[in-house]
Amino acid sequence: MSDDSRPTPPGARTAAVIPAAGRGVRLGPGAPKALRTLNGTPMLIHAVRAMAASRAVSLVVVVAPPDGAAEVKTLLDSHALPERTEFHVVPGGDSRQDSVRLGLEALPSGIDIVLVHDAARPLVPVDTVDGVIEAVRDGAPAVVPALPLTDTVKQVEPAGAAGEPEPVVATPDRARLRAVQTPQGFDRATLVRAHETVTDNVTDDASMVEQLGLRVVVVPGHEEAFKVTRPLDLVLAEAVLTRRRLNDGF
Ligand SMILES: Nc1ccn([C@@H]2O[C@H](COP(=O)(O)OP(=O)(O)OP(=O)(O)O)[C@@H](O)[C@H]2O)c(=O)n1
Numbered sequence: 308m309s310d311d312s313r314p315t316p317p318g319a320r321t322a323a324v325i326p327a328a329g330r331g332v333r334l335g336p337g338a339p340k341a342l343r344t345l346n347g348t349p350m351l352i353h354a355v356r357a358m359a360a361s362r363a364v365s366l367v368v369v370v371a372p373p374d375g376a377a378e379v380k381t382l383l384d385s386h387a388l389p390e391r392t393e394f395h396v397v398p399g400g401d402s403r404q405d406s407v408r409l410g411l412e413a414l415p416s417g418i419d420i421v422l423v424h425d426a427a428r429p430l431v432p433v434d435t436v437d438g439v440i441e442a443v444r445d446g447a448p449a450v451v452p453a454l455p456l457t458d459t460v461k462q463v464e465p466a467g468a469a470g471e472p473e474p475v476v477a478t479p480d481r482a483r484l485r486a487v488q489t490p491q492g493f494d495r496a497t498l499v500r501a502h503e504t505v506t507d508n509v510t511d512d513a514s515m516v517e518q519l520g521l522r523v524v525v526v527p528g529h530e531e532a533f534k535v536t537r538p539l540d541l542v543l544a545e546a547v548l549t550r551r552r553l554n555d556g557f
């Protein structure tokens with residue numbers, strides 16, 4: 308068994324890194340996306356609570372907008388969060404990848420498992436978080452929650468002139484495709500090595516581990532772990548929160 312596939316010790320400590328430094332250009336003008344509210348509470352606070360809801364997560368590192376670390380610290384201090392969890396805030400970078408790396412650099416020794424979770428996925432249920440952690444504990448160096456696709460997907464030629472129709476070149480077999488979410492979970496040493504080694508721009512952390520040639524596995528994601536990207540996603544997120552409140556009876 309290689310070092311990268313050894314089971315993580317049962318007492319392994321888990322931290323969550325939350326990249327929250329993006330502007331949210333696709334959401335439209337306004338505050339940085341993570342600071343926008345969903346039913347009155349900042350998206351980032353929902354995301355932090357979603358990580359801290361897992362009893363396995365002992366530390367949450369929030370990667371704030373580069374000039375917004377003080378504001379984010381104040382925000383965390385002013386919201387109720389579980390006392391058993393430690394919270395740190397660090398400034399982020401120009402890309403998601405840079406922000407995650409800066410979060411990783413802030414982790415203390417003694418952390419063996421790292422979750423990387425988008426602030427923009429504020430509603431991920433705790434069972435999904437725990438499923439990812441369990442799969443890392445069972446020996447996978449990288450674990451991705453994912454869902455089957457509901458749309459048929461077409462591969463097209465890169466667009467020529469703006470507004471020109473794009474020619475379709477293939478229709479991949481949908482049964483073999485997955486839409487991936489976060490938190491993605493990693494053996495810490497593997498993720499650090501991936502961030503030290505891979506310099507291409509990628510859209511998720513697991514693909515960096517794939518580039519190292521290591522095993523990445525998929526576990527079930529959840530429809531409520533969707534990413535708030537465009538304005539309609541805000542409407543859906545607030546509807547989900549309202550449904551949860553009604554179901555919980557308060
Ligand atoms: N420089 C960046 C860019 C993104 N992120 C974070 O990465 C997550 C996923 O990114 P995405 O949803 O694409 O957010 P934005 O980059 O903010 O969105 P957009 O591309 O619309 O600007 C978000 O939690 C975002 O805050 C980050 O920490 N640092």
Ligand SMILES: C[C@](O)(CO)[C@H](O)COP(=O)(O)O
Pocket residue numbers: 403425487488489510511512534
């Ligand atoms: C990491 C991620 O959430 C996986 O779906 C996603 O790739 C990050 O968001 P982006 O919109 O690609 O920046």
